[in-house]
Amino acid sequence: MKKKSILEKLAEGPVLGDGGYLLELEKRGRVRAGPFTPEVALDHPESLLELHREFRDAGAEVLQSLTFYASRDKLATVGMGDRVAELNRAAVRLAKQAAGDKCLVAGNLSLTWMYEPSNKKSDDRVRKTFDEQLDVQTSEGVDFIIGETFSWLGEALLCVERAKRTGLPVMVTVCFENEDVTPDGKKAGDVAKALADAGADIVGINCLRGPEHTLPLMAQMRKSVKGYIGCQPVAYRTPHDHRDFTSLPAFPDQLDPYQLTRREMGEYAMKAREMGVNYIGACCGAVASHIREMARVLGKVSADDRVWNKGGDKPMSAYEYYGHDKAKAQS
Numbered sequence: 001m002k003k004k005s006i007l008e009k010l011a012e013g014p015v016l017g018d019g020g021y022l023l024e025l026e027k028r029g030r031v032r033a034g035p036f037t038p039e040v041a042l043d044h045p046e047s048l049l050e051l052h053r054e055f056r057d058a059g060a061e062v063l064q065s066l067t068f069y070a071s072r073d074k075l076a077t078v079g080m081g082d083r084v085a086e087l088n089r090a091a092v093r094l095a096k097q098a099a100g101d102k103c104l105v106a107g108n109l110s111l112t113w114m115y116e117p118s119n120k121k122s123d124d125r126v127r128k129t130f131d132e133q134l135d136v137q138t139s140e141g142v143d144f145i146i147g148e149t150f151s152w153l154g155e156a157l158l159c160v161e162r163a164k165r166t167g168l169p170v171m172v173t174v175c176f177e178n179e180d181v182t183p184d185g186k187k188a189g190d191v192a193k194a195l196a197d198a199g200a201d202i203v204g205i206n207c208l209r210g211p212e213h214t215l216p217l218m219a220q221m222r223k224s225v226k227g228y229i230g231c232q233p234v235a236y237r238t239p240h241d242h243r244d245f246t247s248l249p250a251f252p253d254q255l256d257p258y259q260l261t262r263r264e265m266g267e268y269a270m271k272a273r274e275m276g277v278n279y280i281g282a283c284c285g286a287v288a289s290h291i292r293e294m295a296r297v298l299g300k301v302s303a304d305d306r307v308w309n310k311g312g313d314k315p316m317s318a319y320e321y322y323g324h325d326k327a328k329a330q331s
Helices: 006-012 022-027 045-058 072-076 081-099 120-139 153-164 188-197 211-224 262-275 288-297 324-330
Strands: 062-064 104-110 144-150 170-174 202-206 228-232
Touching: 006 104, 022 045, 045 062, 045 081, 045 288, 062 081, 072 081, 072 120, 081 104, 081 120, 104 120, 104 153, 120 144, 120 153, 144 153, 153 170, 153 188, 170 188, 170 228, 188 202, 188 211, 202 211, 211 228, 211 262, 262 288
Parallel strands: 062 104, 104 144, 144 170, 170 202, 202 228
Antiparallel strands: none
16 A cells, blocks of 8 residues: 555644654764764664664654755764665665654755855855755655755755655754754744745754744744645754754763653643644654653554553552552553
């Protein structure tokens, strides 16, 4: 049976995305902190495949190919600039292997670090960078394209332009640093409208901020566009003066105390649905347990109904002994 497209699935109700890859794989020793380039797709494909499977089994309906930062200029910083096609191809194939007939697979583009708002030559370099990745990803049969983590609206618009040429559905999301405007002075609602007017099928926000500092901006986007909107915050709790988690002194390898609980990510998913967010996912710091809880509250997975014959009058676990089973039943 042919899988429904992302647009067909969104028409039926909220779609659940996956979680974060690069920081989780860094914790597992497969990605180097700093460059955060995705050579894991070539060097340790089994590790990436396993993480895809974790998100799939947790209830994600979309798996993103790990092609974030898989561009020529970025890979050149780790001596892999000549392996763009090889890496993008491997990453898509791993995502498709894990997805099978259960999940859609999204190709992925990211910020390039080469965009300059007043330099037309940089526009052409960005276009060429996007096209090189898109040619490989589309040839491998991705279901749609996600462009993400764009600080500049101008670069996000270039992503829409190039991705729309593939003929596939396109989702483009921007990120907001410590201010509630982009570096080019655009508010969230203005960004959403510009991206939608340019032809993006889904627009939204991803990365840098946790749900607390992302959802208010998503509310602005919901008011500004009638089409589909997507939200993929990080699973970290940040203070008001460091809304962007990468600005924390703890970034990148001391973030454990800031990580949100699975219940907090479940609460985020419910709030996003109530707000009218159509694509509900997560980004850095979000692991399979977060996605599973999000899936549970969104009705994507059922409650655990495995057999448990309790010990009667005598508790047979601390779960019973301390009354957690009763507390859970009452909540």
